[in-house]
Amino acid sequence: MGGKSIINELPNILKNGKIEVEKILNEDHNIKTEAIVVPSRERDGLFKGKISQYKEREITNRFIYGDNLYTMKSVLKGEGCSSMKGKIDLIYIDPPFLSKANYNSKIRLPLNGKTVTVEKFAYSDFWEEGVVSYLKMLYPRLLLMKDLLSDKGSIYVHLDWHIVHYVKIIMDEVFGKDMFLNEIIWNYKSGGVSKKYFARKHDTILLYSKTKNYIFNSQKEKSYNRGLKPYRFKGVEEFVDDIGWYTLVNMKDVWNIDMVGRTSKERVGYATQKPEKLLERIILSSTDENSIVADFFAGSGTTGVVAERLNRRWILSDIGTNSALTVEKRLIDMEGEQFLLQGLKGYDLVHNGELSIGEIHKKSLEDEKELISFSLEGYKIDINNIPIEEKYRKIVKDVLKENSLNLIDYISIDPDYNGEIFISRWQDFREENIYEINRFVELKVSKKDRRNIAIKVVDVFGFESKYILEI
Numbered sequence: 001m002g003g004k005s006i007i008n009e010l011p012n013i014l015k016n017g018k019i020e021v022e023k024i025l026n027e028d029h030n031i032k033t034e035a036i037v038v039p040s041r042e043r044d045g046l047f048k049g050k051i052s053q054y055k056e057r058e059i060t061n062r063f064i065y066g067d068n069l070y071t072m073k074s075v076l077k078g079e080g081c082s083s084m085k086g087k088i089d090l091i092y093i094d095p096p097f098l099s100k101a102n103y104n105s106k107i108r109l110p111l112n113g114k115t116v117t118v119e120k121f122a123y124s125d126f127w128e129e130g131v132v133s134y135l136k137m138l139y140p141r142l143l144l145m146k147d148l149l150s151d152k153g154s155i156y157v158h159l160d161w162h163i164v165h166y167v168k169i170i171m172d173e174v175f176g177k178d179m180f181l182n183e184i185i186w187n188y189k190s191g192g193v194s195k196k197y198f199a200r201k202h203d204t205i206l207l208y209s210k211t212k213n214y215i216f217n218s219q220k221e222k223s224y225n226r227g228l229k230p231y232r233f234k235g236v237e238e239f240v241d242d243i244g245w246y247t248l249v250n251m252k253d254v255w256n257i258d259m260v261g262r263t264s265k266e267r268v269g270y271a272t273q274k275p276e277k278l279l280e281r282i283i284l285s286s287t288d289e290n291s292i293v294a295d296f297f298a299g300s301g302t303t304g305v306v307a308e309r310l311n312r313r314w315i316l317s318d319i320g321t322n323s324a325l326t327v328e329k330r331l332i333d334m335e336g337e338q339f340l341l342q343g344l345k346g347y348d349l350v351h352n353g354e355l356s357i358g359e360i361h362k363k364s365l366e367d368e369k370e371l372i373s374f375s376l377e378g379y380k381i382d383i384n385n386i387p388i389e390e391k392y393r394k395i396v397k398d399v400l401k402e403n404s405l406n407l408i409d410y411i412s413i414d415p416d417y418n419g420e421i422f423i424s425r426w427q428d429f430r431e432e433n434i435y436e437i438n439r440f441v442e443l444k445v446s447k448k449d450r451r452n453i454a455i456k457v458v459d460v461f462g463f464e465s466k467y468i469l470e471i
């Protein structure tokens, strides 16, 4: 751990954190809406998206790309959305843990009939001054989160043994000791044990509410009877499963939930992805239908995915391009409600690649419709700008040579681009085990003499390029 004494530094961390928040609240950090995404993914490429009027400010569900200190402040002040001050019923955060590790994500690419893997950097969890700089990062962010929470709201802070005891102290400071509700132990099985101490197999989730009048829907869990036999007490409902007889009791604070394992269907390849079951328990316990749920360290977007499934509204934010794309794809796959993709100014995805598109064909159809079709021909990228280790560069070169389109991860199209906002109405992306996108695009749209088609592609390294076809 870092050299500075935490006890000595704490007063400064608190004082400077408050000053930082005051300062930021007076600054302008504009948020730009990059796209309205209407999930619509047909493998045959036929466009069936709903076309209606979209009012950006009326859509709550959003992913904001950028440092959450500034994205939260913008959400609080209503920049690029209506102000969320006091509107959010649940905040779950799973920040880096002070694990002193760099997290990479694996990219699988087809080459010579096989699948090869390269790794790209996802995010870093190194802190120069150890605990002190970690708390300096977290404290001002917690102050903003408190302002965002509604009076019925609660916050879950997911940590582990590296930092949880220090964070508990600043949580008490921000939310008040009286608002502490639980220290939830998420117990899991995973590989790797030490011979020098007990195997560390749990994370700790601190739960606080904003006021005493918070939402809490008690969940039930099985409690097996002694001897696994029926008790037959009057008025007690009993059940039986493969293990034996049990009753249902209010859920306790130790949760046994499997991690997202290597073979799990949920797995999206994001290093610290949390299981949906964990978020389901949290969201069901601390929100009602239509509540707004936020996660400002979104990672692979598990919180948004579960919130969407449970009919809650959601706001996610993350600083990583890898996270931005993973979240977008996961939510499109669910075919749920439309959502916004926003970015803090200065956090635009970097442009590094060049897509070439073949001839565009137009064919009249019945009912005032037309079919527009074209193919993706190739993709060029400056290989020296890719953030990967040298050992992987040769592999990428070979993939580019064999079929450059295999570096495209994601494509989305607005068949009626209005010149202002990209409304993504058709999307396609690589699947686990398919690693190729469909190179033929067919859009069935209403007939028009002239239209602008906007195309966005993102490659496997997170580089984005945009094209407008005037036809």
Ligand SMILES: C[S@@+](CC[C@H](N)C(=O)[O-])C[C@H]1O[C@@H](n2cnc3c(N)ncnc32)[C@H](O)[C@@H]1O
Binding pocket: 066, 067, 068, 069, 094, 095, 096, 122, 123, 270, 272, 273, 274, 275, 296, 297, 298, 299, 300, 301, 302, 303, 317, 318, 319, 320, 323
């Ligand atoms: C442990 S991961 C979250 C994993 C997530 N719970 C899931 O299920 O996939 C932590 C995330 O915090 C993000 N992060 C770190 N610092 C951030 C910051 N200042 N602003 C926004 N996101 C940040 C990282 O990019 C990373 O995706």
